[in-house]
Amino acid sequence: MYTIIQNTKISTNVGKIVIEAPYIAQHRKAGQFVIIIVDEVGERIPLTIADADKEKGTITLYYQIVGTSTHKLSLKKEGEELYNVAGPLGHPTDIHNYGTAVCVGGGIGIAAVNPIAVAMKEAGNYCINIIGARNKELLILEQELKVKSDQIIVTTDDGSYGIKGFVTDELKKILDSRKVDIVVAVGPVPMMKAVSELTRTYNVKTLVSLNSIMVDGTGMCGGCRVTVDGKKQFTCVDGPEFDAHLVDFDELMKRLNTYKDQEKESFEKHTCQLEKYHGR
Numbered sequence: 677m678y679t680i681i682q683n684t685k686i687s688t689n690v691g692k693i694v695i696e697a698p699y700i701a702q703h704r705k706a707g708q709f710v711i712i713i714v715d716e717v718g719e720r721i722p723l724t725i726a727d728a729d730k731e732k733g734t735i736t737l738y739y740q741i742v743g744t745s746t747h748k749l750s751l752k753k754e755g756e757e758l759y760n761v762a763g764p765l766g767h768p769t770d771i772h773n774y775g776t777a778v779c780v781g782g783g784i785g786i787a788a789v790n791p792i793a794v795a796m797k798e799a800g801n802y803c804i805n806i807i808g809a810r811n812k813e814l815l816i817l818e819q820e821l822k823v824k825s826d827q828i829i830v831t832t833d834d835g836s837y838g839i840k841g842f843v844t845d846e847l848k849k850i851l852d853s854r855k856v857d858i859v860v861a862v863g864p865v866p867m868m869k870a871v872s873e874l875t876r877t878y879n880v881k882t883l884v885s886l887n888s889i890m891v892d893g894t895g896m897c898g899g900c901r902v903t904v905d906g907k908k909q910f911t912c913v914d915g916p917e918f919d920a921h922l923v924d925f926d927e928l929m930k931r932l933n934t935y936k937d938q939e940k941e942s943f944e945k946h947t948c949q950l951e952k953y954h955g956r
């Protein structure tokens with residue numbers, strides 16, 4: 677079983693969970709993810725392995741509370757168990773000493789960019805991290821990334837912290853001022869698309885980690901299908917990372933919206949039941 681060592685809220689709608697999972701802690705590499713199931717009737721939630729402690733046999737995940745399953749996860753207490761944690765899944769990031777690496781994280785994507793930035797730095801790259809959120813409240817992992825990079829730039833859309841503006845504004849300034857050998861971007865699809873369009877004009881190799889809808893995580897169901905370089909790919913087994921300049925982002929956005937109404941209905945029903953349970 678997968679015992680929860682810690683489960684805390686670190687911002688308005690983001691939780692940090694540390695889980696006992698010795699096999700995954702030993703074998704995971706930057707860029708990989710797990711699929712967790714909270715309880716016997718739970719759906720599968722893909723989450724990036726943000727960190728791991730080989731000695732303690734634990735993995736750390738960050739989750740945004742967006743719907744029923746992540747809400748259920750946020751209610752789990754220290755000492756309780758998760759029904760299942762499968763992984764490590766997906767291909768690890770292609771880590772080399774490229775020269776200068778810029779890692780761009782947006783919102784909850786900062787959690788996924790964290791292990792990649794660490795691995796890029798350990799491989800000898802000069803590592804610049806740009807992290808951004810809608811506002812200060814939603815910004816995560818700034819301190820962790822600060823100690824693990826050569827340079828860190830923070831942006832908020834509303835200017836409540838760091839530089840006012842988008843991560844792409846700062847990325848453009850860097851691309852204009854120095855040679856960049858690789859860019860890795862993880863965040864909302866419109867952000868990854870914007871990064872990709874920008875780096876294409878500078879001809880800089882760019883990787884993105886895609887958050888497609890996943891069901892089985894084995895390449896069998898087809899739920900996570902994306903089009904890359906005009907070919908059908910499955911994010912769970914062929915990704916989650918792809919060459920940004922070859923991804924059909926518009927199709928990905930459409931597919932992510934497919935179940936919006938059902939998800940909203942499920943979340944409303946779930947919170948309504950919880951209110952009843954708590955006598956409200």
Ligand SMILES: Cc1cc2nc3c(=O)[nH]c(=O)nc-3n(C[C@H](O)[C@H](O)[C@H](O)COP(=O)(O)OP(=O)(O)OC[C@H]3O[C@@H](n4cnc5c(N)ncnc54)[C@H](O)[C@@H]3O)c2cc1C
Binds near residue numbers: 722742743
């Ligand atoms: C490889 C990968 C790594 C991810 N890493 C993280 C992470 O580290 N932290 C994090 O907060 N989120 C991550 N996600 C997204 C996360 O899996 C979804 O936010 C989560 O499943 C939502 O579950 P829910 O029931 O609470 O929300 P729902 O109400 O079911 O969905 C809300 C929204 O979440 C997205 N979503 C729902 N189900 C899935 C699914 N099975 N796969 C992908 N997206 C889905 C959709 O855009 C949907 O509109 C990752 C997704 C993938 C594919």
Ligand code: FES
Binds near residue numbers: 895897899910
């Ligand atoms: S999640 Fe089913 S094919 Fe990828």
